[in-house]
Amino acid sequence: MILSPLVLIRLWPHESLAVAGSTAVLAQDGKLLRLTLAPDQRYRLWLPLEDFSPTLIDALKLQEDRWFYYHPGINPISLLRAITATYGGGARQGASTLTMQLARLKYRLNTKSPSGKLRQIGQALWLEARYSKHDILEAYLNLAPYGRNIEGAAAASLSYFGKPAKALTLPESLTLAVIPQQPNQRLGSGASLTDARQRLWQRWQQRYTVSPQQIRLMTLPLPVRRLEQLPFRAPHWVEQRLADKPEQSTLNTTLDLQLQTLLEKQIRQYLAQSSTRGIVNASAMLVDTRDQSVRALVGSADYFNASIAGQVNGTEAKRSPGSTLKPFIYALGLDQGVIHPQSILRDTPSAFGPYQPENFDGRFVGPLSATEALIKSRNIPAVWLASQLKNPSFYDFLRLAGIARLKSENHYGLALVLGGGEVSMVELAGLYTMLMNDGRLKPLRYLKDSPKPRGEVLLSPEASWLALDMLSKNPRPDGGSNAWPVAFKTGTSWGFRDAWTAGVVGPYVLVVWLGNFDGQGNPALIGLEAAAPLFFRISDALALAKPADKPLPRSTPMGLKRINICTASGDLPNAYCPQQSSTWFIPGKSPIRVSTLHQPVHIDTRSGLAVCPPYDPAYTKTEVFEFWSSDMARLFKEAGVPRRTPPHIDCSGMASLGEAPKISSPLSGLSYTLRLSKPEETIALQAAASSEQLYWFDNQIYLGNAKTNGIAWRPQAGGWHQLSVVDDQGRSDSRQVMVELLP
16 A cells, blocks of 8 residues: 555654643632743643634634635635735735744744745645644644733633633634734734724624624623733642642642632731731631642732741641640540540649640649540640550551651650641641541642542541530630531640641631741740631631531431430449439440449438448438549649548448349350341340449440340340449449350
């Protein structure tokens, strides 16, 4: 088979017509954030032909070369007509085809002389031989002159109309079609541009069917933005993305311009009001937890302010997080069975080896629930809790979460709990989004086409939900109410260098930071007093700006159960607990035992002293006392809230009243069979006891409480089970039972 020379030329490898161009960074709605300069200092955004508006392509062919698809690079008829007019004394006529214009632009030809025109014709024929019509039209659209240093319709569309070339309207397409013919003249004179567009519009109506809407559009003024007005939005965000050296000419980001403007405005106004306190710089970022998209990012208060090093991106800077990492210590404690939300923790003077932490206010408040300890940011309970963590430790958790540049675990010790390490705002935002994603750590997304991986599970859904539930109890510092659910934590670094507030606002994670990039301290930089007010100004404005994003109530994980506890001790209530409340716990994980804090003491009414059995009913009364440890009793006294001291009593060797519970069902040593096809089949748990309340456990997993009539039990797995029953005085009985599960 013999191929023609033209086919051989077309098949021979040849270079692309594309040249190095600009990068356009777009917001999620397609609006321009930044258009960079190409290496030759021109604005040139190279796009494939399919990314241009079909209307623009048709308008360009109608304006410049109606016979583009039918000639070999030159139009002989037009060329002959132009030569005749030029040398016959008539008015000059243009004869350049789109291919000839591309030859002039690509090879920088001077076509005013006859020799230059001949070279243009030769190069046009060569281009047609080497490249397809598709390639030639694409190259022309990307190289056409649009005034000053703007080349190509894509860059012109973004520069003059602020939109991608595919989104051009008919008036905009007609405008861009007529500019390349006389770019500087038509852009310099509004009348010249309007006249040229109207002439093309008349021809368009003769060739194409137009709609009433298009006719109305053509009657409206069409503002053309000056080159000096090119956007320079979200500079830190844009430079973050450009630093990755993207291969794409267009970056479609996840940034929401409305929310970006909202953050910038709130920061600017807040700092203007706070300048008398020496607070002059801030950073913030907003992440949509529904898909991990970063919606807004403010790296500094003013990018152009050199006095605050405004070009530094504060969202990427490593800073001490203060107490903003404490929620994850509590989440780990919940997951590892160290605490439940109402476990009672001690805020007392404590030493952990050589480390003796103190609270921010220098005071100790004694016993308080885990939830209170978290939202009040007490340091001693957090350090104690971290000391109990294993597999992973708090340090290992941070490493697994991708916190970069951590030193060795021994370097920090337990000081890591109180902000001894450093994290970036981006890393902190990623951790808080994990709480909203059932404990899955997923990478933040900055581009619309970024993948959405499932992420790595670092916490259970139950622990993540409980941590947020605990944080949601944290009151606003201004005492106001929230339009959306808010769960937040503040943080203050050592030396008052950093003030933080991080948390969940509806479907978003919001993190704000105030401080100085040079690390200079300021007593006003306290998380609760400096960062939290800005956090809530933004959260309030966010709810107003995005009412459609109001979230639905979060569903409770299936693995959580509600139980009654003795409020003072955080344990299951015994018969003498005067005040009960309820809390969530994770079956099989959360610590659970019967409270021994409240105990009865029998008092002789004549002497006022405690007595041992047997009692004389005529001269004996029973009082309930709280039996706190000596250090806790001392702390209560120092705090001005002393507790009644229980009287001394020594009834050792005396028999206790009542009998300990004894399991009567199931029987010891027997094997029980349950059928999976019969979910109604259960095993009765019963015990003989003098107490009214009995608490049942299976291998330390709390099953429930009941009177002496017992409960129905259906185990989830077969095998040996260690069943235990505990009464409200702490007395117990246990036995092993074999359970076999059949189909």
